Amino acid sequence: MTVDPNVFLAILAMAAATVLTRISGLLLIRFVTIGPQQRKALEAIPPAVLMAVIAPTALVTGPAETLAAFATALAATRLPLLASVATGVIVVAVARALIGA
Structure with a gap:
């Protein structure tokens, strides 16, 4: 397996950008x-962010996933992430067991 230098440099640049963003946030928040x-x-x-990530998938897959998305959204208003x-x-596992999907 060969490593393309451009891909390697892109990965390094993305890693550096991620680290610098996190460190600058910690320093600036002071x-x-x-x-x-x-x-x-x-x-x-x-x-x-959680709902933005899971909503598109949950709403097009099946009823168990849609129910779990709504339960997660409701739980997110009161519980930690x-x-x-x-x-x-838990909701998707129980719903799949009951629905059989």
Whole structure:
């Protein structure tokens, strides 16, 4: 197997951009005062990203997945991200067992 130098450089550039973005965010946040409205907006980002990722797939696959997407969305309004994902996994497993899909 050969490694294309252009592909290797592209991977390195993407890795560097990712690391620099994360580090700069951690460094810059020290100079920002976060009020209650900003904190609430920042806390809404993970569930919004989760739904943006799973909604297109969940709504075109089957009834168990659609039900799990709605359950995950509902759970994301009250639970932490990991608990919301776990809720979706449990709901899809139970729905598939009951529906037989």
